[in-house]
Amino acid sequence: MTKEESAMTGLEIVAYAGDARSKLLNALKSAKNGQITEANHMMKEATQLINLAHKTQTDMLQAEAAGELNEISFIMIHGQDHLMTTMLLRDLMENFIDLYSRR
Secondary structure, three states: OHHHHHHHHHHHHHHHHHHHHHHHHHHHHHHOOOOOHHHHHHHHHHHHHHHHHHHHHHHHHHHHHHOOOOOOOOOHHHHHHHHHHHHHHHHHHHHHHHHHHHH
């Protein structure tokens, strides 16, 4: 994978993770307003986006494991950071939504 391809893959991960992050924050707003069903729906949508980002990441890891040389771009590093923090945010939102649903 060239540096340009790595950058494009990084942008793909950023896009998926960014969309997921937006859905997660909106899910929290819905939960705060007592709209737990809507919050859970947004959580599922966010998880689907995270899974797409994770698949993109896994494809790159598998290519490297198979011996393909991957040049890493700063955008790819940013994408990895974005995905990791979004996955952490999802875990936190699950707990917050659970707490709001108990009110």
